[in-house]
Amino acid sequence: MVTAFSVFINGISGVFTGIAVLYLMMKLLAIVADRSTADSTPSAPKPTTL
Amino acid sequence: MAFFEQLGILAVTPGMVVMWLVALTLIYLAVGREYEPLLLLPIGFGILVANLPLTELMTPGEGLIWRFYHYGVEWEVIPPLIFLGLGAHTDFGPLLSQPRLIFLGAAAQGGVYATFFAAQAFGFTLQESATIGIIGGADGPTTIFLAAQLAPHLLGACAVAAYSYMALVPIIQPPIMRLLTTEQERKIRMKKARKVTVREKLWFPVTATIVILLLVPASAPLMAMFMLGNLFRESKVVERLTDTAQNALMNITTIFLGVAVGATMSADAFLRGDVIFIFGLGLAAFCVSTACGLLLAKLMNLFTNDKINPLVGAAGVSAVPMAARVVHKVGAEADKKNYLLMFAMGPNVSGVIGTVVAAGIFLTMLE
Numbered sequence: 001m002v003t004a005f006s007v008f009i010n011g012i013s014g015v016f017t018g019i020a021v022l023y024l025m026m027k028l029l030a031i032v033a034d035r036s037t038a039d040s041t042p043s044a045p046k047p048t049t050l
Numbered sequence: 051m052a053f054f055e056q057l058g059i060l061a062v063t064p065g066m067v068v069m070w071l072v073a074l075t076l077i078y079l080a081v082g083r084e085y086e087p088l089l090l091l092p093i094g095f096g097i098l099v100a101n102l103p104l105t106e107l108m109t110p111g112e113g114l115i116w117r118f119y120h121y122g123v124e125w126e127v128i129p130p131l132i133f134l135g136l137g138a139h140t141d142f143g144p145l146l147s148q149p150r151l152i153f154l155g156a157a158a159q160g161g162v163y164a165t166f167f168a169a170q171a172f173g174f175t176l177q178e179s180a181t182i183g184i185i186g187g188a189d190g191p192t193t194i195f196l197a198a199q200l201a202p203h204l205l206g207a208c209a210v211a212a213y214s215y216m217a218l219v220p221i222i223q224p225p226i227m228r229l230l231t232t233e234q235e236r237k238i239r240m241k242k243a244r245k246v247t248v249r250e251k252l253w254f255p256v257t258a259t260i261v262i263l264l265l266v267p268a269s270a271p272l273m274a275m276f277m278l279g280n281l282f283r284e285s286k287v288v289e290r291l292t293d294t295a296q297n298a299l300m301n302i303t304t305i306f307l308g309v310a311v312g313a314t315m316s317a318d319a320f321l322r323g324d325v326i327f328i329f330g331l332g333l334a335a336f337c338v339s340t341a342c343g344l345l346l347a348k349l350m351n352l353f354t355n356d357k358i359n360p361l362v363g364a365a366g367v368s369a370v371p372m373a374a375r376v377v378h379k380v381g382a383e384a385d386k387k388n389y390l391l392m393f394a395m396g397p398n399v400s401g402v403i404g405t406v407v408a409a410g411i412f413l414t415m416l417e
Contacts (some may be wrong), residue, residue, distance in 0.1 A: 007180070007415050008163050014320050014411040015404055018265050019156035021212045022403070026149040026254070033249040 052246050054287045061103035065317030072096035072320070073312070076210070085217035089190060089308050096312020108313050117308035122203070123149065123198045128307045128320060129191040135300030136191075136402070137279025140294050140370070142254050144395040147243035150350070151362065151393070155400025157346035159408045161186030161339030165331050177201050180412040182328055186335025187405030188219070189368040194311060195272060196216070196409045199417055201385025206315035207325045211332035219372045220379075222333070223340050223364055227380050230344045231360050236384035238359040240393050248284075255280040268417075281373025333347040339367045343397060365394035368401040 054060070076094030079089040096115065107115040120310050122128040145152060145271035174182060184196050184209055193212040197205040215222060227236075252275035255277035262273050282292040343366030347358045361381050365373040374394035381390040 002176065002318060004167060004176060004179070007176060007412070010166060010415060011159075011163050011166075011411045015156050015159050015264065015407050016153075018262060018407045019260050019400070019404060020153055021265065022150050022258060023149050025257055026146055026152070029250050029253055029257060030146070031151070033247050033253060049303055 056104065058103045058105070062195040063317065064102075065321050066101045066103065068321060069097055069101040069315065071319045072315070073101070074209065075388045076312075079214075079217070085251075086213045088304055090210075090217070092308025093213070093312035093412035096310075097206075097315045099223050100313035107321055108316065115309055117315040118306045119314060122306050123194060123301075123310055124180065124202070126195065126198065126271050128303045128310075129195040129198075130271040131303045132191045132274045132300060132307065133406075134275040134279040134295045135297075135303070136257070136370070137276040138283045138295035140276075140280055140283070140399055140402075141251075142280065142399060143251060144243065144400050145245045145397075146250050146254060148240075148248045148393065148396050152400040152403075153350070153359070154343045154346055154363045154366040154397035155402075155404040156366075157363065158339045158343040158397070158401050159187060160338070160342030161335040161367075161402045162405070162408050163216035164338045165335035168334065169327075169331050171247055171329070172324075173415070174317050174324070174327075175201075177416050178204055179413075180416055181205075181208055182331050182408055184208075184213065184405065184412065185332035185336055186339040187368055187401070187408060188216050188336060188339065188373070189402060189405040190216065191307075192409050194307065194406050196412060198231060199413055202314075203319060204328060206311055207320060207328045208332070209311045210315070215332060215336045216372065217367050217370045219367075220376050221368075222336060223373065223376050224380050226337055226340045227344065227361055227364050227377075230341060231348075233384055235348070235360050236381055237388065238360055239385070239388050240287065240362075240390070241356055241374075241391070250379075251284045252281075253413040255284065262403070266407050266414065268345045269406045272406045272409070273403075276402070289359055340364045343367065343401075359388070359390055359393065362390060362394045365396075365398040366401045366404070368398070368405050370398050370402060373401075374398040 073094045076090045077172045080090035081084040107113040163181045164181045169179035181197045181201040184193050190212050194209050197208045259277040267319040279295050282288050343363030344360050347360040347363035351357050361377045365377045377394035381388050
């Protein structure tokens with residue numbers, strides 16, 4: 001049964017879990033993206049055809 | 051005579067007149083004071099026309115504005131499209147340069163849950179309490195999205211409360227910020243953020259979508275569109291789509307959203323005792339969210355040498371970019387050369403993500 005308390009606990013823990021995982025992802029991204037830019041440069045944008 | 055029988059003026063009720071005054075007040079605030087005019091103007095006009103008798107604009111299956119509401123809001127189309135535009139406007143650079151600030155956006159959801167509990171105490175159902183609580187996230191489209199799913203009868207009041215308080219950020223937040231911080235704390239200068247690479251910005255919307263949707267699938271409509279808009283922006287290969295999402299599409303959907311939300315506020319639905327509680331609780335949610343962001347920043351300072359100016363925690367409520375501007379202004383009062391705007395944008399955009407996640411969890415548990 002869903003109670004106010006269970007919604008509260010799930011909500012708080014869910015938000016912080018989601019944000020914590022995003023934090024780790026950003027840290028990882030910084031390492032990976034920095035490394036990949038060290039030996040390659042982004043290609044110029046190509047014209048779109050739509 | 052048939053002509054006189056269908057005269058609208060004969061069907062006017064006192065409740066309708068009150069709603070006209072509410073509508074005119076919102077229109078005045080939008081035009082005269084420029085408080086969130088893009089939303090409050092169509093909302094105010096929507097209230098006005100929906101409370102003119104015999105117009106049948108909101109008659110289910112027939113009314114013009116009912117169709118806007120039904121296919122746009124109830125079908126969950128318009129809020130995600132607005133999020134597409136928001137994503138196309140959002141620069142995650144400030145957040146990526148200081149990832150730890152993302153927690154301030156999470157802390158600012160404290161007001162959402164505190165108010166959820168408070169609303170319960172006032173006798174609202176779980177669904178209604180969640181809808182009222184999400185006002186504290188200071189995110190209009192998310193409030194509307196959640197209200198349409200959980201408590202459609204509260205949609206109009208919650209939307210107006212959310213947008214009104216977002217417009218009043220410069221008035222509501224500074225006293226709380228000054229109350230919870232010392233002069234010395236407000237003067238803290240944060241270290242210059244590192245430069246964010248193009249690749250980081252490009253990969254962020256893709257990886258964040260995967261991470262968030264794996265954790266909270268119910269947030270998909272808003273989060274997916276938000277990140278798609280951001281991918282448009284950061285890819286730099288679809289300038290036309292970015293421009294459309296940022297401008298034309300967002301403007302069109304804003305018109306439909308504003309009028310439809312306003313039109314849900316009939317006298318019967320709005321002139322009830324519990325609406326006063328909704329506005330009161332919404333304000334409390336906003337204040338508690340501001341305080342939670344500030345307090346977490348102060349707490350984080352206990353464990354780090356690289357100090358955070360606690361004011362930036364107040365930007366954890368979404369209200370982009372108004373809350374960040376207010377942080378900068380209050381910080382500048384203490385130290386004119388302290389440039390906090392870009393630091394505050396980090397928690398500001400993470401607040402958007404936090405509110406969407408909170409809404410997704412409410413939907414998962416209560417729909």
